[in-house]
């Protein structure tokens with residue numbers, strides 16, 4: 001959902017679950033002993049996903065894709081005419097995290113707000129059809145559902161190309177009375193959950209003050225613009241991408257892994273987190289925990305993705321669910337890494353299922369025998 005970095009840096013000690021065996025890691029280089037991938041253990045964790053209840057609080061977005069063929073140039077103006085073929089809509093932002101959790105078999109308690117508009121009704125209808133309890137997603141005429149519409153042009157046998165994106169967004173802050181009701185709903189839903197996932201895309205449904213009021217076993221955070229404002233509010237772990245952590249500290253990582261190390265450990269300390277997982281696009285992930293060296297995890301599968309839209313939402317969904325199921329942060333990161341590698345091979349804003357993660361794990365277990 002944002003511009004991706006395209007870096008070429010290679011990391012030392014990369015752990016690649018895609019190349020690991022059932023009994024542990026078989027990656028090259030000097031691997032720390034605690035970086036092993038135990039596929040049997042990961043399979044057990046995935047099997048227990050349906051026993052977990054996750055509350056998701058955040059900014060619900062609708063991702064729309066309108067596709068068609070370019071038929072001709074208009075005579076009204078020098079513009080291309082796209083002949084409409086189809087329109088599809090998928091949950092985006094916090095709603096994408098919810099959708100991923102649902103497809104992973106978890107019980108999900110979504111909390112947020114949508115507008116009394118077409119986008120809001122589509123999102124609620126989508127989740128109702130999947131059997132999700134939407135009673136704590138408010139629908140208000142004082143709010144606009146953020147809707148990102150991509151226009152995609154292509155011919156039958158060509159790859160489609162995005163030619164335009166039109167965003168509908170709220171023009172104001174979330175009204176105070178709605179903010180109070182969201183906080184109240186989050187408070188109620190968090191109490192019965194194994195973990196709370198905060199997906200703050202900067203639209204105002206989730207905030208540091210809301211996080212402070214939660215009564216949750218663990219709070220996992222994805223914040224696009226204000227990671228550091230979540231200091232001292234009881235967040236357990238966070239999954240920023242590399243550009244977000246660079247922006248937070250006005251620093252550049254570039255090809256310097258040492259700088260990533262410094263920033264990661266600094267952010268983990270500043271936010272008093274148990275773990276910080278930095279996602280790095282095609283460069284994989286880096287996990288920071290107290291008293292551990294940085295663990296670098298190379299991507300699972302191909303580095304030629306089909307569509308990276310929403311990959312970060314899939315990552316935090318799996319990371320949260322795995323930790324709720326009793327995973328160590330390293331195990332949770334490894335599972336999230338499998339999921340990230342799978343989801344970027346799917347078109348549009350997509351989800352990953354339990355069966356897909358299990359199949360990737362079993363595949364890796366067999367190829368190493």
Ligand SMILES: Nc1ncnc2c1ncn2[C@@H]1O[C@H](COP(=O)(O)OP(=O)(O)OP(=O)(O)O)[C@@H](O)[C@H]1O
Pocket residue numbers: 001002004240241242279280281282283284285299300302303304305308309310311312313315336337339340341344
């Ligand atoms: N180019 C790529 N090749 C392979 N895997 C990728 C690529 N881009 C992303 N991924 C996978 O998806 C994960 C999350 O991607 P990324 O770091 O881009 O998150 P993000 O920027 O937060 O995503 P979002 O746009 O959803 O906010 C990566 O850690 C990796 O597993």
Ligand SMILES: [Mg+2]
Pocket residue numbers: 222241312313
């Ligand atoms: Mg992200």
